[in-house]
Every structure is written in C-alpha cells, then in structure tokens.
Amino acid sequence: MKSGRIENKIYRTDVIEQYHQKCLFLGEDRSISVYLFLNVRLLSTILLFFLILLIDYRQLVIGVFLAGVYYYYFSKFYFDYRIENRRRQLEKEAISFFEVLMLSLEAGRNLMDSLNLSIQSLDCDLSMEFHTALKEVEYGKSLGEALDDLKKRIPSPTIQNMILGLQQSNSYGNNMVKTIHQQIDYIREMRIMEAKEKINKMPIQISIVSVLLFIPIILLLILSPAIVQFFLS
Numbered sequence: 001m002k003s004g005r006i007e008n009k010i011y012r013t014d015v016i017e018q019y020h021q022k023c024l025f026l027g028e029d030r031s032i033s034v035y036l037f038l039n040v041r042l043l044s045t046i047l048l049f050f051l052i053l054l055i056d057y058r059q060l061v062i063g064v065f066l067a068g069v070y071y072y073y074f075s076k077f078y079f080d081y082r083i084e085n086r087r088r089q090l091e092k093e094a095i096s097f098f099e100v101l102m103l104s105l106e107a108g109r110n111l112m113d114s115l116n117l118s119i120q121s122l123d124c125d126l127s128m129e130f131h132t133a134l135k136e137v138e139y140g141k142s143l144g145e146a147l148d149d150l151k152k153r154i155p156s157p158t159i160q161n162m163i164l165g166l167q168q169s170n171s172y173g174n175n176m177v178k179t180i181h182q183q184i185d186y187i188r189e190m191r192i193m194e195a196k197e198k199i200n201k202m203p204i205q206i207s208i209v210s211v212l213l214f215i216p217i218i219l220l221l222i223l224s225p226a227i228v229q230f231f232l233s
C-alpha cells in the first residue's frame with residue numbers, strides 16, 4: 001500500500017489490507033481498487049446522512065443510524081456476496097480442472113506442461129487464474145512465487161490447499177496425483193453437503209413464502225363482509 005495517500009491516515013493499515021484482499025478475491029475482472037472503494041463508501045455514507053437531514057433536520061438520530069447501517073452493509077453487498085458466489089463457481093470449476101491436471105500428470109508430464117494443458121483444455125475463471133500465474137513465471141517469478149500470488153486471488157480455502165499441495169509436491173517430490181485425487185474427492189463431498197443443506201432449507205423457505213402470500217388473502221376473505229358493509233352504509 002502507498003504510504004503517502006490520505007486514506008492511509010484515515011484508515012488503519014489492517015483495514016486497508018483487509019479490503020485489498022477482498023479486491024483480489026474478486027478476480028481478474030475486478031473494476032475497483034481498494035482506495036476507490038473506501039472513498040466511494042465514505043462519501044456515499046456522508047451524502048446519505050445529509051440527505052436524511054435535508055428531508056427532516058430533526059431526524060439526526062435516525063440519520064446516524066441509517067448511515068451507520070449503510071456503511072456497514074455496503075461492504076457486504078459489494079464484496080461478500082460476490083466473493084461467495086465466486087468461491088462456489090471456482091470450486092465447481094476445480095473438479096474438471098484438477099481432473100485434467102491429474103490425468104496429464106499420470107501420463108508422465110511435468111507440472112508446468114500439465115498446467116498448460118489444463119489451461120488450454122478448459123475455458124473458465126480458474127484456468128484464467130492459472131494462466132496469469134504461468135505468465136508471471138515467464139516474466140521471471142519462480143513457480144512457487146507465482147502459486148503463492150495465485151492463492152491470494154482465490155477465495156476458496158479448499159482450492160488454496162490444493163495449490164499448496166501442488167507446491168509441496170513439486171518441491172519435495174511427493175505423490176502429486178494422490179494429493180489432487182484426495183482434494184477432488186473432498187470438493188465433491190463439500191458440494192454434496194451444500195446441496196443437501198439447500199434441500200433441507202427448502203421446506204422452511206416455502207413455508208415462509210406461503211405464509212406471506214396467503215395471510216393477506218385470508219384476512220381479505222375474513223374482512224370482506226365488513227368491508228362491503230362499510231361501503232354499502
């Protein structure tokens with residue numbers, strides 16, 4: 001982080017680092033920097049506060065409350081939900097990507113050749129991230145350094161562990177295929193568990209929607225005679 005910026009005097013270093021990491025987790029198509037995000041959030045919060053006061057200057061407490069809620073949830077809406085969706089998408093892509101990588105390694109290719117083959121075989125976000133890592137190797141980084149930077153752009157701890165396994169296997173000569181196979185099985189199990197959790201939540205969600213839809217209708221049916229009588233009188 002640049003030490004001469006005014007944001008470094010407003011925000012703590014750990015806060016700036018936290019949001020910088022969130023920006024990295026958005027992937028290659030991120031359209032905002034950490035400093036732009038912090039400035040937009042702060043300025044829009046101030047504008048919201050003064051807008052509430054402009055509507056009714058007596059609502060100071062409500063203005064502070066609503067501005068605080070907006071400030072807090074701005075980050076969650078901009079980052080957390082998008083990062084969570086990207087995590088799920090990357091883990092879905094990881095099964096196919098690492099299966100191709102495993103087959104290539106089983107065929108006797110080295111890690112670099114196997115990664116290149118996997119990238120060429122699949123057109124997805126995870127392939128793009130590995131492609132960026134291999135480009136960094138071409139520009140002078142070691143493979144270990146490039147994979148370290150890659151882990152910082154991946155919001156999935158499971159895929160981070162897979163990349164770490166590749167690094168360790170490449171450095172110490174461990175069985176890379178066995179490591180990948182175990183991690184693929186783990187991702188499959190996690191996806192099955194997430195699917196079961198969604199299925200288990202469906203009856204509750206359906207019940208809530210049903211209640212919200214039918215209560216007004218039931219109330220209307222119950223009160224309709226009184227309403228008709230009111231208008232007739």
